[in-house]
Amino acid sequence: MDQEGKSFSGYNPRTGSPTSRQFYEASAAEIERAARMAGEAVLPMQHLPAEKIAGFLEAIRSEILGLGDELVQQADEETALGLDRLRGERDRTCNQLKLFADIVREGSWVDARIDTALPDRKPLPRPDIRRMLQPLGPVAVFGASNFPLAFSVAGGDTASAFAAGNPVIVKAHPAHPATSELVAEAIQRAVAKESLPSGTFSLLHGIRPETSIALVTRPEIQAVGFTGSTRAGRALFDAAAKREQPIPVFAEMGSVNPVFLLPGALVERAEATAEALYKSVTLGVGQFCTCPGLAIGMAGGALDQFTAALKKQAEQGAPASMLNPHIARGFSEAFEKAAALPGVETTVSVKAAEEKRTEGRPGVLVAEAETWLQHRELREEIFGPSTIVVRCRSRGDAMRCAEALEGTLTATIHGTAEDLAGYAHLVALLRQKAGRLIFNGYPTGVEVAHAMQHGGPYPSTTDARFTSVGTAAIYRFARPVCFQGFPDSALPPELQNANPRGIWRMVNGQWTKDAVAG
C-alpha cells in the first residue's frame, strides 16, 4: 500500500466490524493544496466584519441541525456512544457555535486598548497608540475520538478559530470518518452560503501519524488545536517546535483528575459520594478527559464504607462498548499493569466481557498512599471506566500525594466547610497542579461558559495559559496588532474614536465604552 492510494474504513464498536465506506489517506499534494488555500484565505478573512463571522458560525449551526437524526445515527454507528448522549453532544456543539457567534457580534473580546497622544509630554511627546487582537492565521485542528461532535470537526477548536477570523483545516479522527464528512459538508455549505473564501475550511482524512505531521509542518499553518493522547499530542507539539518558524500548539491530553475525600465529608456521606463518583467515573464508559481516575482519602471506617459502596456499584456495572479496539485494549492493559504492581489490590477487575465487541467493564483498585507514591505508573491516566482509591495514614500522606501529582485538568475536593478551612494548604497546593478546582462536585460535565478553564499544567495540556473550552478558547488563535499614529479613518472600526462597534475598550488605562475625543 503506498501512501497516496491508502484507504481505510470506520469501525462499528458494537459489531466489531469495519463499516462499508472507504476513506482515503490525504496525499502530500492534498495537504499542500488545503494549506495553500487556507493561506490565500488569510487576507480576505482579516477584513471580514464581525457580523459576517457571527453569521457564518450561526450558518454552521443551522446546517448541523438541518442534518437531523442522520448525523446522530451516523455518529452512533461509529462510536457506540448512544443516541441520547450524541443528541446532547450535538446540542452542546450547536450552543457552542452560538456562544462564539454572540461574543464575536458583541466584539469586546478583541481587547482593544487606546493610549491617546500626549503631544506636550516632556522630554518626548507620546504618540497615539491603539491595539487590538487580529486572527493568527490558518489553524490545524485534530479532533478527539471520544467527542465525535463537540471536540471534532465543528467542535470548540474549530469554532474558536473561526470566531477569531482564521481559516481552519481539520484532520478528521479516523474513528469517525463518516460523521466527520457529514459535519464538514455542513461547514462547506455554510462557507458557500456566506460567500467566504474557499480556503476558509478543509477536511483531511488520515490514519498515519505522518499525515498529521505533514499538516502541522506546512509553513502556512500558524497554530494547532488538538485533543487526544499524550503521545500524539506531544508528537505534534515537538514537530511544531522544530519548524523553521515554531508555532503554538494547544494540545489537551487528558489527566488523572484526582478527588480528595476529606474526613468530615466521608463521615457525613460516604455511600452517596461513592455512588455519585461511580457515575462520574463511568460516564461515557470512562472516556472523558475529566474522568476521575484517583480518589484519595484518610484510612478508616468511613473510607472503608466508601470503598465498599464503590465496589458494589462497580460489580453491578454492565460492560459497555468503548470507542474502538485500540482504546478498549489500552484500557484493560493499563488497568492490568497497575493492578499487578506490588501492594495494589484489585477490588473489581475490568476484564472485558467480549473482546471482539470492544466492551469495557468498570474497575476499582485500592492502594496505600505509600504504594501509590512508590509507583509513578499509578499517577498516569488509565483511559476508561476505572478509578484507584488511595488510603492515607496521615494528613502528611495526603499532602505528599498532592505534591506528587502531575499536572491535571481538574482536582476535586469533597469536604465540609470545616474540612475546607482545615485543609487550606491542600487547596493552595492543588491550585499549582490543576486548571480547575471543584468543591463537592464531579469533574465530568465541562460547562461551555465564559469562566470555564479546560486546561492545566503539563501533561494535561501543552500550555496552561489557555483553555480549549469556553469563550476564552478564542485567545489561542489571535494576536495583538498595534497602530501608531494612524488617521482615524484608516483604523479598524474597533479602534476608531467614535467606537462604532460599541465595545469595551481600555482608554488611557480605564475600561469604557465611551468614544474618544477626536
Next chain:
Amino acid sequence: MDQEGKSFSGYNPRTGSPTSRQFYEASAAEIERAARMAGEAVLPMQHLPAEKIAGFLEAIRSEILGLGDELVQQADEETALGLDRLRGERDRTCNQLKLFADIVREGSWVDARIDTALPDRKPLPRPDIRRMLQPLGPVAVFGASNFPLAFSVAGGDTASAFAAGNPVIVKAHPAHPATSELVAEAIQRAVAKESLPSGTFSLLHGIRPETSIALVTRPEIQAVGFTGSTRAGRALFDAAAKREQPIPVFAEMGSVNPVFLLPGALVERAEATAEALYKSVTLGVGQFCTCPGLAIGMAGGALDQFTAALKKQAEQGAPASMLNPHIARGFSEAFEKAAALPGVETTVSVKAAEEKRTEGRPGVLVAEAETWLQHRELREEIFGPSTIVVRCRSRGDAMRCAEALEGTLTATIHGTAEDLAGYAHLVALLRQKAGRLIFNGYPTGVEVAHAMQHGGPYPSTTDARFTSVGTAAIYRFARPVCFQGFPDSALPPELQNANPRGIWRMVNGQWTKDAVAG
C-alpha cells in the same frame, strides 16, 4: 578552566579594556540552589495580597533611584551608551515598575470571570464557576546587552513576572555584570524590606551558553523571558521545548523594521524624512531591536533626493562606541557581507574608525527591489547603525517586497492620506508581518503603555500572541485557575460575591464592577 571556577570581567567599550572586577560563572550547584529556592517561594507568593506585590515593585523602584548616579556611571562604563541616555533609561525602568504596581493595585488584570449557578437549568443544572489568573511559577529572565537597565535585571520581563506574583531568576548579561549586581542588590533590599521569601529573586552570572541552558531546563522554571539575538533566543526556545515538561519562552530577537516610503510623502518631504530616519537608524548607535534597517520606495527623483540626503547625513556621522567587540565586529561583517552581494551599492561604508575601541560608523546601502528579493541575506537584520534603501520600479515590486518580509516587530509607512488610501492592500499585508504599524513616525522609542505591542511573528519573537513591553506583558507569566462550587469565603477576594477588590469582572458574560448576589 573548569566550569565551576571560571571567571570573567566586564569590558569598557571606550578604552577597549576589560574592567577590573571579576565575576564567576554560576556553577551547577548555584543554579540548582536558585531554582530550588524559587520553587519554594511559589506557594507563599501565591497568597500575597495585591498591595504587597505593588509595594514590592515600588520598593524596587525606590532602591534603584536611591543608587543615584553611581548606577548610571557604572552602566556607562560597561556600555558607553552615555549618561543622558542611561538616565533616561533608568527613569523608564522606574516608570515601568510604577506602572506595573498601579495595575496590580487596581487588580482588573486578573481577568476575573464569574458564571453563577443555574440550579433549575434543564436538562442539567449549571454549577457556579469562577475563574481568574494566577502566577505561572518561577520565571527565568535573560536581559539584553543594549538596554542595561530597561531590558535587564529589573526591566520589563522581571517587572511583569513579579507583578503576576512569580519568583524570578535573572541571568545577567555578561556585557554589564557590575551594573547587574547593583540592580540585583537593590531588588534584594526590596525583598528584605517587604519580608518576601528569600527565593523571590536571584541573580546568576555567566558567559557560557551551557549556563543559560542549565537554568532553562531546571524543572522548577515555568517560563522564560529573553531579549537578544535570534541564535541565543532560539537555543533557549529549543531547550525549553525539549524538556520533559515543555515551558513557554517569550524571546524577542529583533527584526528588520521596514519603512515604506509612499510616493506622495516623498514628494512632499524627501529631505526631512531622510533626516528623521537617519536619527532613528543611529539612535543608540543603531543598537535597538526596532532600528529601521530597510527603506522601500518608488524609484524616481524624490527617492533619489531622499537617498542623497540620507547619504549626506551618514557621511557626516561620527563613529561611536558600540556595546562590545562582538557586536561591533558583527555589525561591520554583516554590513560588508551585504555590500558585497551583486547589485548592492555601498553608498556610505561603515568601516570602523578604530577597531580596538569597538566603534561603528553609520552606513547606507542601496539596491533595486529585484536584487533585494533575490538575496535572502538582505532580509536579515544587520544589528547596528545602517539601513538599506530599496528602489521599486512598480507598485507590484513594493507588494512583492512586503510579501517577502520575515516577521518583524514593526513596519512603518510614510505617506499622505491619499497614499494610505491607495495602498490599503499594503497596510493589510503588513498587518500579517508585524506586531506594530507606524504611520509617519519612526519605530524606535517603544512607549511603555497599555496599548503597546512589542512582539511580532517569528523570527522577531517566538510567540506573536504576547508582548514584552507595556502592561499586557504580564499575561506571559500568568495562567487561569477555575473554582467550581466553592463557598464564597474559600474563594480568593477577586472572585468573592462582594467584589471586595472593586475590580472589573465578567459576570454571566457582562463586564461589571458590581457585586454578585450571594
